[in-house]
Amino acid sequence: MSDHERDARIRHKSIVCDGSAAYQAQSLKADRVRMSKVVAIIVAAGRGTRLGGEIAKQYRMIAGRTVLGHTLVAMAAQADIERIVVVIHPDDSLHFREVVAALPAPVVERLAPPVHGGATRQLSVMAGLEWLADAAQDTPRFVLVHDAARPFVSRELVGRAVAAGIAHAAAVPGVRIADTIKRVDDTGRICETPDRDVLRRVQTPQVFAFMPLLTAHRRAVAAGLTGFTDDGTLAEWAGHVVHIFDGEAGNMKITSGEDIAEAERRLAPSVQLIARAGIGYDVHAFGPGDHIWIGGLRLPHDQGVVAHSDGDVALHALTDAILGALAEGDIGSHFPPSDPQWRGAASDQFLAHAMRLLRARGGRLDHLDLTIICEAPKIGPHRAAMRARIAAIVDVPISCVSVKATTSEQLGFTGRREGIAAQAVASVRIPEGA
Structure with a gap:
């Protein structure tokens, strides 16, 4: 190993994060990566900014399971995959543990501990490769790299990928282009019409000989290049001949809300969903301070609230409403x-927790109806922003969130401006018997 490759390895050595006991208990010494098998790296460290929302797309629920969960189940169905390494964002350890907890035991048994990814997809793949180089007594001969946001990868496609990778040392799946492609300049003028017969849309899984790919990654980092968007392109840059094999049109990558809807249609289980509703209520007294948190927003006020957390009565009421619909106790029990x-904790994490419980049971949130009761501050000017903030926390369209406000006509503790209250109703659907 050259000095610059060794330095790059040290700089980008992966950090193994805590996981569930199910895979932590797996002894790396007793379960080494065998030379005759392929190890899969699932890239799940992205933020999914194009899709929007606060939850990365790989943790979105589709048909009762996360996108990442569907991908892992599909990958584990392939006998040629000896071990699966998932590269996650450092902030997603809790999300990942919840994914693992919902997986069948045979899938969990194939998982290595998760690895923290880097700032780019390329650095995340490199983190997984470096972990394999460090953790395995005999480094694998071949590695398969797959995007977590491609949950429709078939057993046949994985089989073709493994066969092509072993035969050619570097192989990527490609789908023929059906449309005519134009190359244009910056004024919009057509400059060229490439022959679509020689064009392909490249997908994952991609399979490579392990050490050549790791060496290519280290060379790229040493050269200051960290923006390669797929490993086939990086291998080409490093001078390797990359073979292309037939991909599958159905191996879609989830990048937009329309993709989520399409995935729901393709994966939706034939189970009966039953409707439920839950009611939440919360109240806090005013106290010293210059602001209050309400509906996920920090609003200036001549008083604060007396509370253990940030005292956001709106988010507390919404949390209890969802927990009530699930018969999961109240916010204080969680x-x-x-x-x-x-x-002093931010209450958005309480509401997000309730939503994770709902989605873990295969449920869907249909609507939230919130009423805030106070004489001041005025809620009307902030209603739209509150709806948007709440919709982002629970990851639903803003049309599914209603925010109303009223006074108590100067009656009671709210009328005397001694405190603030909120009540909420959550409408959900969950699988029968869940």
């Missing part, structure tokens, strides 16, 4: 006020 870790 986040006890006696626990110091929740002192």
Whole structure:
């Protein structure tokens, strides 16, 4: 190994994060990567900014399972895959543990501990490669790299990928172009019409000989190049001959809301969903301060609220409404006020937790209806922003969130401006018996 490759390896050595006991208990010494098998790296460290929302696309629920969960189940169905390494964002450890907890045991048994990814897809793949180089007694001969956001990868496609990778040392799937392609200049003028017979749309999974791919990654980093969007292109840059084999049109990559809807149609289970509703209520007294949190927004006010967390009555009521629909107790049973870790905590994480419980049971949120009760501050000027913020937290369209406000006509503790209250109703659907 050259000095610059060794330095690059040290700089970009992956960080293994905590995972569930199911795969932590797997002994790396007892379960080495065998030379005759292929190890899969699933790239799941992206933020999915094009899709929007606060939850990365690989953790979106589709037909009762996350996108990443569907991908892992599909990948584990291939006997040629000895081990699966998932590269995740450092902030997604909790999301990943929830994914693993919902997977069948035979899939969990194939998982290595998760690895923290880098700032780009290329650096995330390199993190997985470096972890394999460090963790395995006998480094694998071949590695398969696949995007977490391609949950429709078939057993046949994985089989073709493995066969092509072993035969050619570098192989990527490609789909023929059906449309005529034009190359244009910056004024919009057509400059060229390439022959579509020689064009392909490249997909994953891509399979490579392990050490040549790792060496190519280290060379690229040493050269200051970290923006390669797929490993086939990086291998080409490094001078390797890359073979292309037939991909599948159905091996779609989820990048937009329309893709989510299409995936739902393709994966939707034939189970009966039953409607449920839950009611939530919360109240906090006013106290010293210069602002309050309400509906996920920090609003200036001549008082604060007396609370253990940030005291957001709107998000607390919404959280209890969802928990009520699931018969999962109340917010205090999940986040006890006696626990110091929740002192001053942002309430959006409480609401996000309730949504994860709903989605883990294969449920869907249909509508949230929130009413805020106070004399001041005025809610009307902030209603639209509150709806948008709540919709982002629970990852639903803003049309599914209603925010209303009223006074109590100067009656009671809210009328005397001694505190603020909120009540909420959540309408959900969950699989029968869930």
